[in-house]
Amino acid sequence: MSTATATRGGKFLTFFLAGEEYGLEILKVSEIIGMQPITRVPRTPSHIRGVINLRGKVIPIMELRARFGMPRDGAEDTCIIVVQVGAVQTGVVVDKVSEVVSIGDAEIEDAPTFGDGIHTEYLLGIGKTNGRVKLLLDIDRVLSGDEVAAAAAAASTA
Numbered sequence: 001m002s003t004a005t006a007t008r009g010g011k012f013l014t015f016f017l018a019g020e021e022y023g024l025e026i027l028k029v030s031e032i033i034g035m036q037p038i039t040r041v042p043r044t045p046s047h048i049r050g051v052i053n054l055r056g057k058v059i060p061i062m063e064l065r066a067r068f069g070m071p072r073d074g075a076e077d078t079c080i081i082v083v084q085v086g087a088v089q090t091g092v093v094v095d096k097v098s099e100v101v102s103i104g105d106a107e108i109e110d111a112p113t114f115g116d117g118i119h120t121e122y123l124l125g126i127g128k129t130n131g132r133v134k135l136l137l138d139i140d141r142v143l144s145g146d147e148v149a150a151a152a153a154a155a156s157t158a
Contacts, residue, residue: 012102035078
C-alpha cells in the first residue's frame with residue numbers, strides 16, 4: 001500500500017546509479033558539487049563514506065550504491081548531490097547527474113510490490129517520461145536512518 005499522495009508530480013533531478021536512472025525532488029536539492037576528498041568517520045556504517053568541508057560547513061556523505069546494496073564494480077564517483085532533509089544537510093554520491101525533468105501526477109505510478117524481502121519503501125513512485133522509466137526516490141526515507149543521524153552528529157563534532 002502506497003503512502004504517496006495525489007501531489008507526487010513536479011520537477012525532479014535525475015541521476016544514474018549502476019546504469020539505472022533515478023530522480024529526487026528538486027526542492028530537496030541544495031547543490032551539485034564535484035567529488036572532493038572525504039574524511040572517513042570511525043564507527044559509522046559502510047554506506048556512510050565520511051564527511052567533507054563544504055565552504056566551512058562539515059556535512060556527512062552517503063554512498064547511495066552501498067545504501068541500496070549495489071556493488072561498486074569499478075564505478076567512478078563523479079559528483080555529490082547535496083540535499084536538505086529537515087535541518088540536516090547531507091551529500092549523496094552518485095555516478096552522474098542527468099537532467100531536471102517535469103513529471104506530472106499521471107506519469108507517476110506506485111512502486112510495484114515484489115513480495116517479502118524486497119524493499120521499495122525508499123521509492124516515491126515510478127516516473128514514466130520520454131519513453132524511459134525513472135525510479136523516484138523519497139529522499140527523506142533514504143536519509144532517515146539512525147546511522148545518518150549519527151553521521152550528522154559526528155560531522156558536527158568533527
